[in-house]
Amino acid sequence: MNKHRPVPASLDDPLYYLENMDILVAWVADHHADLLTEQERSRLAAYTDLATGPRALLTRMVMRTGELFRADKLRYPELPVPESEALRILVHAGWLDPAPELSLDDLFRLFTLAELRPVFADWLQQQGHPKTLGKAQMRELLAEPFNAPRALGAWLPGGGEASNVVRLQDMALFDRIRLMFFGNLRQSWTDFVLVELGVQQFESVPFTSASRAFQQRAEVDCYLQMHACRERLDNGEPAVDVWPDVPGPVDNPWLTSRRDRLLLELGRQAERQGERELALEVWENSGHREARLKQLRLLERMKRFQEAWGIACQWRTSELSDAEAQGLARLLKRLAPKVGADQPEPVDNPPLQEFTLTLPKPDTGKVEWAALQHLGTDDAPVFYVENTLINALFGLLCWPVIFQPLPGAFFHPFHIGPADLTREDFVARRQQAFEQRFRLLDTGAYRREILDTFKNKQGIANPFVFWAVLDEALLELALHCIPSDHLEVLFRRLLNNIKEHRSGFPDLIRLVPEADHPEQRYEMIEVKGPGDRLQDHQVRWLQFFARQGIPASVCYVRWQDDEAIV
The missing domain is CATH 1.25.40 (Serine Threonine Protein Phosphatase 5, Tetratricopeptide repeat)
Known part of the structure; x- marks a missing residue:
């Protein structure tokens, strides 16, 4: 297979979308040629052979909704040739049908009320209807007598060349290659073609037939x-x-x-x-x-x-x-x-640790920051981490597993993470590899592994790592304060249901590096302002912490001004 890694276009190029589309087509042609028929491979080769102007216009049309287009509405000033010339070439090459039959729905979708009124005015008048009908009313009245598709010239006699309508001929092929590139049809062309991919770095994952x-x-x-x-x-x-x-x-x-x-x-x-x-x-x-x-x-x-x-x-x-x-x-x-059965034994959830803070109401800022500033000290700094810290520690430790090139995990070189991340068998397919990474937690080697990965992979997209809120000092302090056995149980719960468990972590973490006992060196704190309450997924995390002996609490903040009013 082609080992060349494509380089995405820059938005500074007015035809950047064409470069990205060319990357997509070439990728599918290189890596999935055996899944295409000879005719489909021939069409993709013909696409590549088109001159820049026609190929850019074809790309613009493929990206838009539907298969029917008015020639007079295609206006793309960045094209190196006039739209009319590009259209002529695309028609000649068989990419466009210059005379498609249109249903009444097609006609009403493509043309305005002002354009349609003269066409049907006589008929409406003969049927006793006013000429001032709205578009929806007119469409309803015309549905039965004008239900047969016909060419545009039959709908709009003498409409002129400006109102020509063309139909894309190969949307089924383009949908097929979109599926093979993205691995789904949920993502549109614009998710790739109109994105400046160069602003983000992606992990280099080997792509093989297997x-x-x-x-x-x-x-x-x-x-x-x-x-x-x-x-x-x-x-x-x-x-x-x-x-x-x-x-x-x-x-x-x-x-x-x-x-x-x-x-x-x-x-x-x-x-x-x-x-x-x-x-x-x-x-x-x-x-x-x-x-x-x-x-x-x-x-x-x-x-x-x-x-x-x-x-x-x-x-x-x-x-x-x-x-x-x-x-x-x-x-x-x-x-x-x-x-007539006995009631199941209720789950014995330990009580949650809670405390209340009464603080002066700040002029600006979130309640979490007010709590952070009050709770933090030089010896026990507090950080606003929410879902970022534990996810990042997991993502950095398990980086090689997350980017393992398993079937169905990566479809192209621009994935933030594996496509099967939230699928039922994500962990099962990688169980042995995860266990190998977790064994590092027993040896102490995990600290160096995480910090080295933080340095070596800086800025590369990872679904668990949010680079903007991480720094090396925080990671080093967290790794010193959070016991490795605590990290392991947190990571294992995260893997139990990644979609659900990636969120719900407490807002703050207090780190106490000089505490005598490892279990006293950190505490996670969920902050709730006046009128706010715990959500179900937050409660489940807090109950899990309590069962596992992981230090965590809920901080209920009250404002001094509010208490004075009461």
């Missing part, structure tokens, strides 16, 4: 089929009609996770549409972590208590995230009396 998410063309087709199903759901099509077209289970783990998400949404739609049995069937076939709880709650609403109880008891023995365990515990508590 690391690709798609190994066969059929897998690309499968994704496109699932995407079409999701679009049908989003457009309001009944779930019962979409379900037969959902691809069956696949061997590709990355595609399996996509299918699980599709089934989660299909079940939601089915339930909303009154198709409860379908929702149950769909959720039973989904491996998404939210699907099982939704299935159980629906069984409960359908009063199928015994069935729900049996599934819930079996599920209870699995490894669950805190949110799943909390939801399941509440469900079991409700179901127990319905099936």
